[in-house]
Amino acid sequence: MDAQSSQQPESPRRRAVDGGVINFLSVSQLKQFSLCPRRWYFAKVLRLPEPETKAQALGVEGHAQLEHYLRTGEDVLGDIARAGRHLLPTPGAxxxxxxxxxxxxxxxxxxxxxxxxxxxxxxxxxxxxVLRVTDHKFSSNVARYGATPAQLVDASTESGLQMVGYGTWAALSDARFPGVRVLELEHLYFQTRGARHAESVLARTSTEHVTREWTEKVVPMVRRMREVARATRSADAPPNFGACEKFGGCPFKAKCLSGGPTVSLMNRLILKPQTPDAAAQLPLAPPPANAPTASLGTCDRCGATLTPENTSKLRSGDVLHVSCPGAEVAAVLPPDAPAASPTIATDAAPKRRGRKPKATAAPGDHRESPSGPPAATSPQDERLRLFVDCVPNMPAASLAEYVSKVASQVSEAGGVEDLRFAGAESALGFGKWKGALAMAIRGAPPAPGAYAALGLAHSELLQIAVEALEPLCGPGDFVRGAR
Incomplete structure (x- = not known):
């Protein structure tokens, strides 16, 4: 356990990172940076507080018991630590x-x-x-989360970053440990859930190996940490969205994803709530200046020109025209609909009526104040109603238009022309665009009103939108046609 593992605040005169300059580091900071550079930026550069979790509190208590026992020989071990007593050396000075x-x-x-x-x-x-270096680990599931001996000597792994650092320190402390040639790097695990269990994971390696790992893998990482520390916005600190839920969840997840003082890629995907007029006038993302302008041809059914905005590429490779009037779409009336056959309106949802109430924010408070209900608004205008593959018995806007515009904004935020074809180098690659699009839609759903989503089977964009919006609809406001 290193100095940065505890939750004690850093001294103002001795901050790890001050003014973008790194004064000192710890191996736990290396682990945090390798997990997510942006999380490290929040914690060490912006110095945002990190609340102590129950698991951390349990580990601190267990470490204190082991320290006292190994120093004095007095058995103050609790049930968790005592399970590994047989794996500990005999206490001694x-x-x-x-x-x-x-x-x-x-x-x-x-x-x-x-x-x-x-x-x-x-x-x-x-x-x-031979010198043995041990780190005590308290884990909810040793079999699942325990490291392997190979990982303990590999600085490209989280466990190896720590143990290689400890081993390199020992190898460089030749005055204290003369003649050391072989290092035994050990993780001693204590299981905190279920049956009481302890397990030793041990790796033997040479001092030359750990110093080489440190030079080749850790030094370049520290140079990257220098660059991130100089960033003036958290948006410039690379995120790892795959680590948001690891180790009990990142304490800065809400700030990272929903804004705060900075703007990141994911922040830009959470769009501002749109009025009907704003949704109708939302500009499409312009293609890059050097982007190819290859034509997608025309629709075989209706003859319309195919563009990235009105097409969807299926897994089979076929390109389909979204909402093609010549396509056969199941369109049925809801069970409780009266005998009427209205047409679907193509304009945006109707404007809300009534004047907006005055803001009541306190002086200096720049947050948006929630507005109360307009003075003369019908209940229907305040609801989001979604009709999937069926024709509603009321004027309704096309959901495809809204989805197309949001998809364009997500594409622009991700730096690609079409989010569905994002490459591996993009933040939207490997299918991540689906989650980004769903999050953007949930963050800025269409204005209250009725919307029709026709041709769901032919549009993956519409499928994602419908799935994201369904939980936002009230009882009876989500109607799906017969298949």
Whole structure:
């Protein structure tokens, strides 16, 4: 466990990152940065508070028990820590417990010193050139989350970043550990849920190996950390959206995804709520200046020109015309509809009536104040009604137009011409555009009113939109036609 593992606030005179300059680092910061650079930026550059979780509190308590036992021999171990007592060395004054890196620290990368503490160093076999370095881990499921010996000696893994750092520190501390040639890097796991269980994961390696791993893998990472530390916006810190739910969830997830003082790719996907006029006038994202202008041809049924905005590419490779008037679409009336056959309106949903109430925000408060209901608005205007593959018995706007415009904005935010064809290098690649589009739609749904989604089977964009909007519809406001 290193110095940054605790939740104690940093001294104002000794901040890890101050003014974009990294003063010192710890191996836990390396792990945090490798997990998500933006999370590290929030925690260490912006110094936003991180609430202590129950799992962290349990680990702090367990570490304190082990430290006391190894220093004094007094058995103060709780049920969780006692399960691994047989794996601990006999307590004694020769053991180095919670050993500090020292001042000045022999461990550095790209000129930045590292600070920290190591849970346990056992020098009892140093005469044979062997030194054991142990880190105590408290995990809810050892079999699932425990590292492997190969990972402990590989600095490209989370576990290896920590243990390679500890091993390199020991290798550089030749005055304290003379003659050390072999390092035994150990994770000693204590299971916190279910049956009480402890397990030792041990890897033997050379001092040359850990120093080489540190030089080749950690030093370049520290250089990237320097660049991120100089960023003036969190949007410039690369995110890893695949890590949002790891280890109990990122404490900065809401700020990262929904705005805060900065704007990121995901922030731009959460569009501002649109009035009917704004939705109708929402501009399409212009293609890049050097983008190819290859034609998609014309529709075989209606003869309309096919564009990225009115087509959908299926898994089979076929390109279909969305909402083609010549396509056969199941269109049935809802069960409770009167005998009427109105046409679907192509204009935006009707405007809300009545004047907007005056804002009541306090002076200096720049947040948007929630507005009350307009003075003369019918209940129907305040509801989002969705008719999927069926013709409603009321004027309704085309949902496809709204979806096309939102998809254009998501494409623009992701830096691609069409989000469905985002390459692997894009933030929308590997199908991530689907989640981004759904999030953008949920963040800025269409204005209240009735919408018809026809031709659902032929448009993946519409399918995603309908799935995202269904939970926003009230009882009886989501009607799906017979298939």
């Amino acid at each position: 020769d053991l180095l417990v919670e050993e500090s890196f020292g001042t000045p620290s022999p461990l550095s990368a790209d000129g930045i010193p590292f600070v920290g503490h190591i849970d346990l160093i056992n020098p009892r076999r140093l005469a044979d050139g």
